[in-house]
Structures are given as C-alpha cells and as structure tokens.
Amino acid sequence: MSISIIMPCHNSASTIREAIESVIWQTNEHWELIIINDGSTDNTPDIIEEFASRDNRISIINRSEKLGVSSARNMGIESSHSKYIGFLDSDDTLERNFVERMLGTVQKYDCDVVLCQYKVLNERDHDIKLIDNKLPKDVLMDNNRVLRSFFNSTPGIGALWNKIYSRDYIERKTPLRFNPGRRRAEDWEFNLMLFQKKGSLVAICDFLYNYNRNVEISAMKIFDENDLPLMFRSIDLLLDCNDRSGLGYSSEDILKNSSFPIFEHLFQSVKTTSYLTYKQKLEDRRFKELLEKVDLSILPISYKLPAYLIKLNLLKIAFLLSKALGRLTLTLPYKNK
Numbered sequence: 001m002s003i004s005i006i007m008p009c010h011n012s013a014s015t016i017r018e019a020i021e022s023v024i025w026q027t028n029e030h031w032e033l034i035i036i037n038d039g040s041t042d043n044t045p046d047i048i049e050e051f052a053s054r055d056n057r058i059s060i061i062n063r064s065e066k067l068g069v070s071s072a073r074n075m076g077i078e079s080s081h082s083k084y085i086g087f088l089d090s091d092d093t094l095e096r097n098f099v100e101r102m103l104g105t106v107q108k109y110d111c112d113v114v115l116c117q118y119k120v121l122n123e124r125d126h127d128i129k130l131i132d133n134k135l136p137k138d139v140l141m142d143n144n145r146v147l148r149s150f151f152n153s154t155p156g157i158g159a160l161w162n163k164i165y166s167r168d169y170i171e172r173k174t175p176l177r178f179n180p181g182r183r184r185a186e187d188w189e190f191n192l193m194l195f196q197k198k199g200s201l202v203a204i205c206d207f208l209y210n211y212n213r214n215v216e217i218s219a220m221k222i223f224d225e226n227d228l229p230l231m232f233r234s235i236d237l238l239l240d241c242n243d244r245s246g247l248g249y250s251s252e253d254i255l256k257n258s259s260f261p262i263f264e265h266l267f268q269s270v271k272t273t274s275y276l277t278y279k280q281k282l283e284d285r286r287f288k289e290l291l292e293k294v295d296l297s298i299l300p301i302s303y304k305l306p307a308y309l310i311k312l313n314l315l316k317i318a319f320l321l322s323k324a325l326g327r328l329t330l331t332l333p334y335k336n337k
Helices: 016-024 044-054 069-079 098-109 143-151 167-171 186-194 213-220 227-245 251-258 260-269 275-282 285-293 301-311 315-331
Strands: 003-009 031-038 058-063 084-087 113-122 127-131 163-166 200-212
Touching (some): 003 016, 016 031, 031 044, 031 069, 044 058, 058 069, 084 167, 098 113, 098 200, 113 213, 143 186, 143 227, 143 251, 186 227, 227 260, 251 285, 260 301, 275 285, 285 301, 301 315
Parallel strands (some): 003 031, 003 084, 031 058, 113 200
C-alpha cells in the first residue's frame, strides 16, 4: 500500500527543503512525492531538482506561469499513481510517522478518508499549539456525520493537509477536482463537495501535521476584491448541502455561523482598499440581507462597532473606525486565538 503526496509550490525556497525532507524521512517508505512548481521565480526549481535527482520517488511538474494551487493540485491528482492521496503545503512539514499511521488506519478500518490532528507553529512567538478537532477517535463515521462538522465549524475539517483520501472516493460517481476560480478556501470547498458523496472517515488522535502559521498570516494580509463573492458562494454551498443531505439546519443558523469571515474580511480589507470600494461592498444586496439576519452581538468588538455603524448607514464613520482599530491591533503583541 502506498500514497501519493501532492505539493504545489511557488517561490518557496526558504521553506521547501524542510518540507521535502519531512517526506524523505518517513518511517514508511511507500510514497511518491509530486511537486508542482507553479511558476517560481526564485531558486525553488534548483532545490526541488536537487532532491529529485537523488530520489526517484520524487517527480516534478514545471509550469512557466503561476496558475494557482487549485489547478496545481488537480494536475497532481491526474499525475499520481497510488491508491491513496495526501497533500502537503511547501511551507509545512509532516511528522516522521505520518504515512505509517495514516495508511495503517486505512488498512485497519477500510475507510475512504483518514484525519489526523495537527500542530500550529508560530516561530515568531516560539509557540506550538496543538489543535484537536474533538471528533470521536478511531470510530468509522459516515459522510453525513462528517458534513455536520462543516456546519459546526470543527477545526481543520475543511483542510486538505490533515487527511489522506482514497482515490476511489475522489473519483466515485462524478470525479471531483478543485475549483480553479477560488483564491481562498479552495480546500474547504473541495472537502464539502467530497463528503456529499457516500463514504466514511476515521479520525485518529495523533498530531502528525505541522502547520506553519507565520506564512499564512502574511498571506492573509492581502485581500482580493473577489473574496466577498466567494464567501457568499460558500454560504450558498452550505445551504445547498443542507437541503441535499437533509441535515435539518435552519438557514438563519447557517448564516449566523458563516458570517464571521465576512465581517473579518471587511475589517481587514480597509488596510488596503479605498472607501469607494468598501462602500460598494457594503451596498451589495447579499451583504445587506446578511446584516439584517445576523445577531451582531456575537461578533468581537473590533467588528461589532463598525457593523452597528453600517447598520445605521454611517458608512464613512464605520470605514474610519475600522482603519483606526486596525492600526491599534497592529501595535499589540500577537497572540494565538
């Protein structure tokens, strides 16, 4: 039994060596590593070629321009050969027994997906945080039970890298691939769509994946104008999933549980956007509907105050307040939530 590990990379020279070595050092040697070089302009290609020349289990797909992680992962799936598939980000690492434990669990339970716990690394604060998603361990769960985790915002349920997947499950009925149109949360959408297929998942208690938060924080400072429509797409996908799978959640509860990322986007985006663009977002029909339905008291104060001002149509004041609050939070020491 073997696994194909798919790793997209773009200008990852500072981190990719450690990521690759974490695969090479696996206690179970039955793996292949497929690296998709997504138009890197630094010396990433030299580093990955060096590894591939020494280990024939490592293969490289080079792309002359950056097309994004979704299409890169799709290419990796198409190029893979193993019965099981995993994903590794080029700035993260695997524990040495990742492959051994994950494949061993698949063999024991004959399940479609295995999920492990993970560590969040924050080198700036010399901090390691263990993330346990509180799912029952070593229990065969059907897809409907897993889907409920998306509605309950279970930590890591939408991530790719803390799971391995059977190829059969990904290809079952209608083959599933990543949505190239998504700039964020493409893994969340992939998993939500996947678990609407009949299948099974087993969670294990081991912390086998090391997630580098430092790079993610820096990337998340950049906000795209398409982020808000994608967030509303996510809400639509949840509403559709709820109806199709008969999960029984109310649309009000789904909106309430999905609203935080939208307010977070509005608060954070003021750092890089103009008032006119901000105003256009607030006048979006979907956002106005959300504002009427969500209990604003559940938001943190830095989002709550601007939200109340927006509800009173004091948009310019909300914009200026968000800017001021954003500057204030940047002066405070960073802490994990």
